[in-house]
Amino acid sequence: MYDWAEYRHFRYLLEILDLKGFRAAAEQLHTTQPNLSAHARQFRENSGLHLYRRSKSGRISLTPTGVAFKLIARGLLSARDEAMAALLAVEQGEVRTLRLGCSSQADPILFNAFFAMHRELLPDCPIRPVHADTAQLVEEIASGDLDAAIVTLPVADLSLRVDEIRRDRLVVCLRADHSLASKAALQPADLQQHPTVLYHPQRNAQAHSRLLELLEEVGVKIEEYSRASHPTEMQGLVKQGFGFALIREGTVLDAELTTRPVAGVDWTVDTAFIYKKQGHPKTVPMLIRLLKGRLSPQTPKGKKPPLSAGKGPEQMSLLG
Template identity: 30%
Template sequence: MDLRHLRYFVAVAEERHFGRAAERLHMAQPPLSQAIRQLESELGVILLQRTTRRVELTAAGETYLERARSILGDVAQAADLARRVAAGSVGHLTLGCVGTATYSVLPTLSRRLSEELPGVDFAFRGEMLVPDQLSALHHGAIDVALLRPPVADLSLVVEPLRSDRLMVALPADHGLAGQTRIRARELSGIDLIVHSADRRSVMYGVVLRLLHDAGVEPRVRHEVGETSTLLTLVAGGLGVAIVPEPVTALALEGVAYRPLVEPSASVELAVAHRVDRAEPHLQRTVEVIRALV
């Protein structure tokens, strides 16, 4: 028995006539009749009562028809699913984003992904620091990361997407808020709010290196894990912060943003995933991210 026998039987059972079933199947009637007899012989039951004018289903045939249709439907669905998986149209992915991408990229990206890959089930984790993203990639907690390089890990594919200039976020009533731009040396002696050093934030290293190059001894007063918390403290007048420009999407009351004028005042945004992850739906997701960002 094979699927061909099931298709033959369903055609005869639905047409109630061997001639019409043969026409439907684009085959001659004798081999069709022979195939049905072989099927009945293998099953050991009579499925069809034949008369000179039409064919009727036995009770066993009625039951077999129901299951045969179900089996053929499952086979068709399996084939369709396999084709959609191969095309990257179905699957499940979790994306992890650094704080700035959470605000500037994720709203548009989530909408674009749902439009272009409606069969893929997406989950999102925002406000992740890079070390947490790397660990999550390795353990499978996330599948794709929008992060800040550098990443010295040969087990990951890291593709730069864009360069974001750095801004100074400061209380709206701060003395420097009246300037159109700020130089790093002007932050000497000013309380700073930075991303956490304990959690090995990339931005922590970027900020300290930039101030060091400008000859400024940083006066760090607060370290935080989330960008939203950092800006909340700025709004509260507890200090100023150096942030990537996309953070300005968080138009928090009481916070002013001014460009930081330094040769190295920028950071990269990249998309990353494990080298051994080459599923079609993951690759299509990366393509959507690349096109959008």
């Protein structure tokens, strides 16, 4: 249906829109203005899309469609580059094993899905799994002991690429026989009235601090709490009556437990792949892109914000 649309159309038009002119784009691309004009005209005639308006001076201004085109075209060209880099790495035998970490707070379904995708792409390349805290996984990737990891955000190491894969709502975990379990949703004040179970701060210190801030914003001040180091331990403490816990929606629960949302808030926990910006296995970005496509029908559980600007790590925020 769109066989006429070639990569050169997207590359040329992206440069034209970025530089807002044909002359500057031609110089940057080392081609001629007539060549760019011909490709731009061909794209417009075949697609019916108007990406820009051109003034008498030759300068152009973007239409709403042009603004959308820039983001989409960058993603398309990036996917092409990632695909070629991955194929070259496979051809040259660069990927012999993959050392993949996974945080205990991350959904194991993501690890299993990535493992299956990797085995499909590289059946002869083994994965060496490592399970640890987010902080430890970050250190091991930065030092080169790991190739990639699935962690919960935030991650502050500027040497790492942070690629969000999923966002899940935080819900309250409580005993199924608790009096508040009869409510469809809990109020923030309900959390203040009962002892609380939290993950140990060392699991992800930044996430822990942010969670306490969010609780304080709705009037819940946590001074003392029970600490767990693993989702199983957290459920065990709740089951034994040590309080409520905030957990990822969709977590497999003990038969004696249940979950309820918190009314009036939109708290989420974000899960991402992390790997070094420089020196990572070239198959990793392509695998993540393929995995996103495979998981996309079931991933949008929370609202996705735009990528944060500035010089910070390339990532989404931890909690909405």
